[in-house]
Amino acid sequence: MPAPSENSHCQYHPRAAAGWFCPACDAKLCPDCAVVESVASTDLLSCARCGGAVEEWKVHRSHAPFSRRLLGAWKYPLKKSGLMALLAVGAVVALSRGVSGMLPLLPGLVPICIWLGSFWGSIFWIVRGTSMGAEHFTAPDFHDVHHDLVRPAIRGTVATALLWLPAILFALLVEDLDLPDALFWVVVVLATVLYAPMALIIAATGESTLSLLNPFKVIGIGKRLGSAYLTVAAWMVPLAMVHGALMLVAAQVYSLSIPLVASVLAEGISLYVPFVMARMLGLLLYVHGDRVGYGIESEFYEPALPGVKPRGKKRAARVPAQAQPEAHQPAPRPRFIELEPEPAPRPAAAPEPLEAQVVKAVETNALDQALELYRRLPENLASLPAASHVAVGQKAAAAGDYPLAIRALKQVAQLTPEDPLAPKACVILARLYGERLGDAASAQKLYRHVVGRYPGTDAARFAQSRLTAA
Ligand SMILES: [Zn+2]
Ligand SMILES: [Zn+2]
Structure with missing residues (x-):
């Protein structure tokens, strides 16, 4: 992969954004030049x-305007999966709240815990x-009461505790100090906003509950995220x-007298x-998480022109690379003076082996296709390069197909543990287990x-930062 750069325009069309890189020409290329x-x-890309x-050509995720990504967040709960999630979580919250109101204090704590837990859990x-690139809301798997309800309830409450605790203390003090109310509220609102x-990001991403109460840690991480943090x-x-x-x-809807539905x-x-928040x-972590050691750096680079297909025309004849002068492009050789016979065309009927198709699909970034092909491959295929396993694993993880992702990533760890990609594969696998499953x-x-x-x-440095003291 070429060293990604933030300023990427076509070498031959300086106004056009580059989406590809030709190592032979050492040039970035626009869609017309690829x-x-x-x-x-399989799509083959050439210069x-x-x-x-x-x-x-890959650029850092922060290359695309962050504010535009944030605007898109408003639409997130309105997608089909988002609406289903709103209703499903809404139903759990409505039921548990309703039940808690009917019970005496102590037994009533159970539904309150379910209510807070399902809210914060979602x-x-x-x-x-979102921080791992998911486009849609995928249904969470339910493991156990502690992990899925009690812990999120506690973490969510602790994360917000620092917001309301100072407010309460301050309110008690302020009675004596006789400060104007307006100033008090300005401080409370500023503290909340900043x-x-x-605090919520730290609560969501699995830092220990105690560190949530350490404002220096929280503020330190916010500072490293910089202006993007202030935008959020x-x-x-x-x-x-x-x-x-x-x-x-x-409140209006609630007052409609339709039992449960309302x-x-x-x-x-x-x-x-x-949900929008x-x-x-999540987008803040998705784009700038590398600044705070969240994720692996190379994950933060994405195609410079996503979804754009090359439009360039193939040169009439391929010239062997060494015969090509540096500055002047030779005219295509006319066919009729060729003395050597044309090499016999490869029989078109013989299909390429599945493995080669996977490798090609990965190389040309046709990842959906790679995934489909990979599914049909037998397991324990040592001949497939680690890069293909990793690319398939990452894509499957983003698409929510965790069994396939685990299968692909495990292959790297088991079959090619010496490959430079093996530690990365292990870390992605660990994150999948820890953060998704x-x-x-x-x-x-x-x-x-x-x-x-x-x-x-x-990968080891990242893993070290994720090891909990046990
Ligand atoms: Zn080239
Ligand atoms: Zn160009």
Whole structure:
């Protein structure tokens, strides 16, 4: 992969954005300078100038305007999967709230815990899913009461504790100090706006509950995220305003006398803004997480021109690379003076082996296709390069196909443990276990393995930061 750069324009068309890189020409290429050819249902990319193979040009995720990504967060709960999640979580919240009101104090704590747990659990789930590139809300797997309800309830409450505890203490003090009310509220609102996003991110991503209470740690991480953090914090104000308005709507809906339906709808409506906020926090990590050691650096680079296909025309004849002068392009050789016979065309009927098709699909970034092909491959295929396993594993993880992701990533760790990609594969696998499947024990085991087996690598440093003191 070429060293990614933030300023990427075509070498031959300085106004056009580059989406590919030709190592032979050492040039970045625009869609007009790159060629796509479909061979055996795989897209092959080449350079329109020299005919050599080109690579996709990658830029850091922060290359795309962050504010535009954040605007998209408003649409996230309105997608089909998001609406289903609003209603499902709304139903759990409505039921548990309803039940808790009918019970005496102590037994009533159980439904309160379910209510808080399902609320915070879904918020944290969105933050983590988004931070790993998920486009849609995927249904969380339920493991056990402690992991899925009690822990999120505690973490969510602790994360917000620092916001309301000072407010309460301050309110008690302020009575004696006789400060103007306005000043008091300015301080409370500022603290909430600046502090809440970071505290929630830390709560969502699995730092220990105690560290949530350490404001220096929370503020330190916020500082490293820089202006992007302030942008997200600034969004908290309109979010709160929309939330206020929606709460009024929810109250109206709630007062409709339709049993259960009204309360589920009302809870669903009041979850909209929290879901948008969780999406924004996740996007902050998705784009800038590398600044705070979240994820692996190379994961933060993505195609410079996603979804754009090359439009260039293939050169009439391929010239051997060494015969090519540096500055002047030779005219295509006319066919009729060729003395050597044309090499016999390869029989088109013989299909390429599945493995080669997977490798090609990965190389040309046709990852959906790679996934389909990979599914048909037998297991324990040592001949497939580690890069293909890793690419398939990452894509499957992003697409929510965790069994396939685990299968592909495990192959790297088991079959090619010496490959430079092996530590990375282990870390992705560990994150999958820890952050998507709630299997913290397996995640820790893998992190320990990476630290011990691959010292000095980026992956080991990341794994070290994820090891919980046990
Ligand atoms: Zn160009
Ligand atoms: Zn070239």
